[in-house]
Amino acid sequence: MLESQPQRGVARLLSWIEDEDPRAVEALQATWSRTGNAYVIGVTGPPGGGKSTLVDCLAVHAAAQGHVLGVLAVDPTSPFTGGAVLGDRLRMNDAQKRGIFIRSVATRGHLGGLTATTRYLVNALELLGCDLVFVETVGAGQGDVEVVRLADTTVVVEVPGLGDEVQAQKAGILEIGDLLLVNKSDRPGADRLAQELRSALDLGEQHDWQPPVLQVTAIEQAGIAETWEAIDAHRAHMEAGPLAADRLVRQMHELEQQLQQKLFRDRMVTIGDDALRSSAQQVLARKADPFTAIERLAN
């Protein structure tokens, strides 16, 4: 189906990847040499910050420049029912009308702003010929910084009215932005927020790339061209040097994570439930302390 109906084939492959269906592994193994061609732009920020609307504008803008692109839009899964209402697509009408491939993705219990398999979802989109993929995270909090492990350029979207300047000093998503956008800049407080973000960045360590702070109003298409120029400038900066090393570090991290999971699962099978239960009983009965019990199980 990948050959005869590429859109359907890739859409099905995306589902297999999400479902951890073994057919996903086979398909990715068979096509691996054809992947790796997309530049990944991550977009993150608080819920209701206008990320989807912004991605819609940027995607349409990029398509007009000749890019073939895809969009992955992540929304949270309910921890109670396992279900999800995925509403990002609702804000992406213009991109949809242009035929841009958009896929709504539920976190399925994964924390950190993305899903466990987002990397492979990007690879699947590359099979459609995408040279650019936008990944929109869930409405992110201060700790949801996983997107930097995936994206070549990370855009952090902030909006006025969420907090005072101390927020701008805190660690977390503000540190990961290659670009900081103040969206909804038609609202009061936007100029001040932009100013505060700039001073927070000035106080920090100076790098080769100083993240610009831009003001946009996505719903009115204001500031989109400037944002795209800034993304392009960051891309040029990355491609002139740090990108290859960056991707290597990220790939190492990725392999390490997956290896960890595999080793862990295999090891847990070897240890078995019975050994785990009897250790727990010993710890509870104070016949063993947890540290010794763990050493014993691990060896």
Added chain:
Amino acid sequence: MGGKIRVLIAKPGLDGHDRGAKVIARALRDAGMEVIYTGLRQSPEDIVSAAIQEDVQFIGLSILSGAHGHIFPRVLELLKEQGASDIKLIAGGIIPDEEIPKWKAAGVAGIFGPGSSTGEIVDFIQAQSGA
């Protein structure tokens, strides 16, 4: 297969009453499904292309305006054209009782008029998807 049930909920036509569509979206979510909500004024072309990209097993349409006479055949036709007739079409809203047999014969898998409970719709989808 163990895959998640994914359903696209769309509101074609020009009327803006999307309360029903939202209630259904919420009920399906609460039943553990992934619901892609595409909102108002979607054309049949929008709906079918979104359904294919999202790899849903079901398209749920809420139609109150009487436009179903145009929309049902067009959606079914586009699904067929794009080799996606395995995606099942279900509908809710105002569809005259006497027309229901005709639309079912044409390929609409389920029709849920006013008074249908959300539970009925959830059960129908689960049964149809073999879950």
